[in-house]
Amino acid sequence: MSQIGSFALLLALALSAYSFLAGLLALLRQGQGSERLGETARRAGIATFAVILLAAVVLVVAAFQNDFSIAYIFHHSNRDLPAPYKFATLWSGQEGSLLFWSLLLAAYALVLRLRYKTDVRLFAHASVIIAAVQVFFLLLLNFAAHPFAVMQGSLPADGNGLNPLLQYPEMVIHPPMLYLGYVGFTIPFAFALAALVMRYPGEKWIHITRRWTMVTWGLLTCGIFLGAHWAYSVLGWGGYWGGDPVENASLMPWLTGTAFLHSVMMQEKRGMLKTWNMWLIFSTFMLSIFGTFLTRSGVVSSVHAFAQSSIGDWFVAFLAVIFATCVFFYVKNRSHLRSEHRLESLVSRESSFLFNNLLLLVACFTVLWGTLFPVLSEWVQGNKVTVGPPFFNRVNIPVALLLLLLTAVGPLLAWRRTSLESLKRNFLWPAIGAVGTGVVLVGLGLRPWKDASYFYSLMTIMLSVLVALTVISEFVRGGRVIGRHTGQRLFASMAQLARRNTRRYGGYIVHFGVIVIMIGFAGSAFNQDREQEMGFGDKMAIGPYTLVCQSYTQDDNPNYASEWAVINVFKGGKQIATLNPERRFYKASQQTSTMVANRSTPQEDLYLVYEGQNQDTGRPIIKAHLNPLVMWIWVGVWIIIAGTALALVPNAPAPVRVPAPARMETAPVVAGD
Amino acid sequence: MQLSFLAAAVFFLLGAGDESARVNDLGHRLMCACGCNQILLECNHVGCSYSDRMRAELIAAVDRADSDDLTLQSFVQKYGPTVLAAPTKTGFNRVAWIAPYMALVLGIGLVSLVVRAWRSRPLLLPADAPAPVHGAELERFREQARKETEG
Numbered sequence: 014m015s016q017i018g019s020f021a022l023l024l025a026l027a028l029s030a031y032s033f034l035a036g037l038l039a040l041l042r043q044g045q046g047s048e049r050l051g052e053t054a055r056r057a058g059i060a061t062f063a064v065i066l067l068a069a070v071v072l073v074v075a076a077f078q079n080d081f082s083i084a085y086i087f088h089h090s091n092r093d094l095p096a097p098y099k100f101a102t103l104w105s106g107q108e109g110s111l112l113f114w115s116l117l118l119a120a121y122a123l124v125l126r127l128r129y130k131t132d133v134r135l136f137a138h139a140s141v142i143i144a145a146v147q148v149f150f151l152l153l154l155n156f157a158a159h160p161f162a163v164m165q166g167s168l169p170a171d172g173n174g175l176n177p178l179l180q181y182p183e184m185v186i187h188p189p190m191l192y193l194g195y196v197g198f199t200i201p202f203a204f205a206l207a208a209l210v211m212r213y214p215g216e217k218w219i220h221i222t223r224r225w226t227m228v229t230w231g232l233l234t235c236g237i238f239l240g241a242h243w244a245y246s247v248l249g250w251g252g253y254w255g256g257d258p259v260e261n262a263s264l265m266p267w268l269t270g271t272a273f274l275h276s277v278m279m280q281e282k283r284g285m286l287k288t289w290n291m292w293l294i295f296s297t298f299m300l301s302i303f304g305t306f307l308t309r310s311g312v313v314s315s316v317h318a319f320a321q322s323s324i325g326d327w328f329v330a331f332l333a334v335i336f337a338t339c340v341f342f343y344v345k346n347r348s349h350l351r352s353e354h355r356l357e358s359l360v361s362r363e364s365s366f367l368f369n370n371l372l373l374l375v376a377c378f379t380v381l382w383g384t385l386f387p388v389l390s391e392w393v394q395g396n397k398v399t400v401g402p403p404f405f406n407r408v409n410i411p412v413a414l415l416l417l418l419l420t421a422v423g424p425l426l427a428w429r430r431t432s433l434e435s436l437k438r439n440f441l442w443p444a445i446g447a448v449g450t451g452v453v454l455v456g457l458g459l460r461p462w463k464d465a466s467y468f469y470s471l472m473t474i475m476l477s478v479l480v481a482l483t484v485i486s487e488f489v490r491g492g493r494v495i496g497r498h499t500g501q502r503l504f505a506s507m508a509q510l511a512r513r514n515t516r517r518y519g520g521y522i523v524h525f526g527v528i529v530i531m532i533g534f535a536g537s538a539f540n541q542d543r544e545q546e547m548g549f550g551d552k553m554a555i556g557p558y559t560l561v562c563q564s565y566t567q568d569d570n571p572n573y574a575s576e577w578a579v580i581n582v583f584k585g586g587k588q589i590a591t592l593n594p595e596r597r598f599y600k601a602s603q604q605t606s607t608m609v610a611n612r613s614t615p616q617e618d619l620y621l622v623y624e625g626q627n628q629d630t631g632r633p634i635i636k637a638h639l640n641p642l643v644m645w646i647w648v649g650v651w652i653i654i655a656g657t658a659l660a661l662v663p664n665a666p667a668p669v670r671v672p673a674p675a676r677m678e679t680a681p682v683v684a685g686d
Numbered sequence: 687m688q689l690s691f692l693a694a695a696v697f698f699l700l701g702a703g704d705e706s707a708r709v710n711d712l713g714h715r716l717m718c719a720c721g722c723n724q725i726l727l728e729c730n731h732v733g734c735s736y737s738d739r740m741r742a743e744l745i746a747a748v749d750r751a752d753s754d755d756l757t758l759q760s761f762v763q764k765y766g767p768t769v770l771a772a773p774t775k776t777g778f779n780r781v782a783w784i785a786p787y788m789a790l791v792l793g794i795g796l797v798s799l800v801v802r803a804w805r806s807r808p809l810l811l812p813a814d815a816p817a818p819v820h821g822a823e824l825e826r827f828r829e830q831a832r833k834e835t836e837g
Contacts, residue, residue, distance in 0.1 A: 250729075285804075356804035357805065375793055379786040386782045393778050398767050399772070400772060401717060404772040408787075
């Protein structure tokens with residue numbers, strides 16, 4: 014098994030190296046035969062996918078066959094591991110996850126190379142760049158983090174098992190989603206660099222990569238929030254975001270990617286920000302790699318498993334090469350990136366994008382700065398400091414609130430220039446609605462002056478209402494225009510409107526998802542928790558709930574031993590649920606993990622954790638969290654997915670208009686996004 | 687034993703009103719020293735050799751009515767500076783807090799400069815392009831668009 018896998022990895026390295034070198038030669042040599050050479054490079058790239066897929070399949074089969082002669086399988090699997098987790102072994106450790114990364118990159122490249130006829134030369138350039146990235150990962154896999162390294166000495170009877178924290182259904186989909194996001198940014202990066210290298214005319218490369226970027230961004234969003242949901246459900250501390258370096262690593266490219274998705278519209282519509290967009294997508298790709306370096310090099314300490322390894326130097330060298338390449342071609346061809354228009358007014362859609370980008374980059378800088386400050390502190394002061402959630406919350410929450418404000422104002426601004434009268438007209442009712450919401454909340458007992466977290470919470474909800482009302486007013490206004498011209502009812506007109514400009518209205522739906530998530534975050538200011546030892550019949554009160562311990566017991570199966578409690582939940586004197594918080598002891602890895610029992614409602618989550626047993630009394634200790642509005646975070650993610658999906662759909666043609674002789678003869682003008 | 691102590695401590699804590707709020711506040715400004723990278727009051731590792739003891743020390747400090755600074759400082763003395771969940775606002779650590787705001791201020795300054803430079807830049811148009819619309823004519827077009835796109 015290990016020999017097949019090792020051979021596949023070597024062959025993949027040879028093929029991708031050929032794809033890179035032959036592709037490069039074909040681009041440099043414009044003479045006879047270069048076309049055929051380029052074609053062989055493309056086919057070698059396609060073959061790379063097949064060979065890496067073979068290596069990945071071999072590793073998964075080895076996990077299912079309990080082939081503990083392979084060190085990776087010994088360290089990350091065991092005989093009694095359930096089948097889905099054996100499959101997840103592929104990305105559960107350092108070497109396997111790098112192989113998975115390489116496989117995803119090859120899959121993306123396969124699609125690109127199959128669609129090369131869209132623009133042969135641009136795709137050939139992008140293909141060479143992707144092959145170069147692939148060579149790096151295959152060098153790592155062959156010489157620094159070999160997934161098929163064999164065990165020395167006698168063969169072990171069983172493996173160490175998968176980390177218990179990873180034995181959770183979401184871990185079967187969270188890493189693939191996250192990696193699809195990270196790896197996916199290679200594609201827009203490759204196209205951007207290719208366009209710069211060949212001084213590609215116009216904005217076609219942006220149109221080609223737009224869907225790639227949106228899909229990648231959507232997958233990264235899913236990956237990040239699946240990780241947050243996993244942390245919430247598995248780690249048992251009642252939260253979903255801890256400011257850990259691995260979490261931060263995923264957030265940084267997401268922030269710059271979000272900035273790119275906004276600012277790229279300025280290039281498409283107005284031919285502006287060409288240099289900025291080029292560097293934004295370069296930075297997004299480099300931050301993906303940099304995040305991987307951070308979490309796999311041991312430079313910063315993390316609760317995640319990859320932190321201790323020696324492959325950091327490889328990533329530093331790779332980053333240096335990428336940066337040098339980008340700078341070289343930028344300096345060489347920067348005259349190609351001149352802006353075609355000028356900014357006419359500060360009150361315009363263009364400047365709202367500029368400030369949106371600024372705030373997203375400041376947020377990204379804060380995350381990067383907070384992640385690296387412990388290292389900097391050690392250099393300067395000789396001792397490390399911790400930069401945890403209190404720092405990130407204090408610095409980034411005001412930035413997030415400003416971003417929410419811009420999310421509300423931005424869509425109301427016209428391109429080029431907006432008159433203050435028009436802004437007032439569009440903004441008045443949403444602003445009244447937001448202020449009214451604030452007044453109602455204060456009237457209901459929210460006291461923002463008592464605590465900063467209450468203040469931030471109130472502001473978040475008010476600004477979210479503001480965004481929601483502006484989004485709704487945009488739909489209603491556009492829907493009315495369509496309705497007037499087609500005779501359709503308002504909701505049908507709004508659906509028609511969304512289909513006619515999917516990107517714009519899909520974007521609004523994404524904004525709506527973001528505010529739903531922000532409302533979920535705002536609830537954390539009102540979290541409560543209690544901890545208590547609970548014997549038979551013991552009661553604990555938290556918020557409107559009374560918890561009564563019905564029983565507690567133990568169980569045992571080949572993979573783990575478990576203890577759990579049966580807790581009846583009462584509200585207003587009526588039993589409404591029974592929850593079973595559990596703690597498991599995994600035999601192979603000799604590690605313990607919690608299985609949280611969560612009753613989630615739109616109002617709040619009742620979240621129970623089995624903390625352990627009192628050694629003297631044998632009774633369980635239960636920790637109860639009451640976390641308001643958490644469900645809205647996950648609902649918001651679904652809305653974002655729906656919005657992204659809508660934005661990916663091609664625009665529908667305008668419907669046939671109902672003849673209206675009394676009306677103006679000019680075609681309806683729908684404000685462009 | 688540790689857990690029973692913890693349970694007792696929590697009972698004590700829950701009955702203490704303002705003191706429990708202080709413990710909650712301070713406990714969220716401290717990290718567990720076991721290396722789990724979790725906030726002290728959120729560390730839930732079974733058998734963690736630090737968190738139970740540290741929580742008990744925190745409750746004792748609040749019970750003695752030690753000031754917040756004194757309590758945090760005593761933890762730093764005992765467990766080192768990494769026990770604080772965020773950098774202090776003294777010495778070099780101030781840089782951690784200042785840098786993001788500096789970045790924001792510099793960014794706003796930079797964007798403002800860019801906007802000013804762009805506004806003063808002459809417009810590059812091809813020779814056969816129609817003349818750009820300005821002033822009253824532009825406003826007239828905008829008004830027409832508004833009428834046609836609003837109910």
